[in-house]
Amino acid sequence: MAENESLQVQLEELNYILLQREQEIAGLKENNAADAELRSMLDMQLEELQLMQNRIGKHQQKAEGAEEREFELHQELSQAVKVQQQYSDLFQQYTYINTQLEDIQAELAKVKKRNVMLQQIAVKIGEMESTLENITMERDELKARLTELEKLQAS
Structure with a gap:
């Protein structure tokens, strides 16, 4: 009986130890489940982070494209300003x-009028010269006739 009681005490101690071990195992299982849940959440957050990084990358590419286009537009605008300035200069010229x-043309009109x-x-002047020439010829003829008449009268 004493042996039975001793075995009974040992059995109770072993059952107690077993209960503690089972409780530890249950705690470890709970921790394991919590760890798995945390890993799952971390994996989801990591995926979300990667998606966000991809979106950020796309937005950065768009921003770079927009900056590039803005630079090109700025250059086009600068060129347009230069062309406008050239146009203004040419228009002034x-x-x-x-x-x-x-x-x-006004001077030419004056010169034409003078011409x-x-x-x-x-x-x-040509008419006058012609008239003068005619008058001179008539005078010379009259002088010649006068001279002839004077000769005839003198003879």
């Missing part, structure tokens, strides 16, 4: 040359 042309007047004067 055109206006200046047009004004000079109008001045030259017409000079031609009219030249025609009048």
Whole structure:
């Protein structure tokens, strides 16, 4: 009986130890499950982080593309400003040359008017010279006749 009691005490001690071990195992299983749940959450968060990184990468590419396009537009705008300035300069030159042309045309009109007047004067001078020549010839003829008449009267 004493042996039975001793075995009974040992059995109770072993059952107690077994119960503690089972409780430890249950705790480890709970920890394991919690760890698995945490791993799952971490994996999900890692996937989410990777998706976000991909989105950020795409947005960065878009931003770089937008910056590049902005730079190109800035260059086009600078070029357009230069072209506009050249156009303004050319327009000013055109206006200046047009004004000079109008001045030259006015001068040309004056010169043409003078030429017409000079031609009219030249025609009048020609007529006068012709008339003078005719008068001179008539005078010379009259002188010659007068001289002849004087000779005839003197003879």
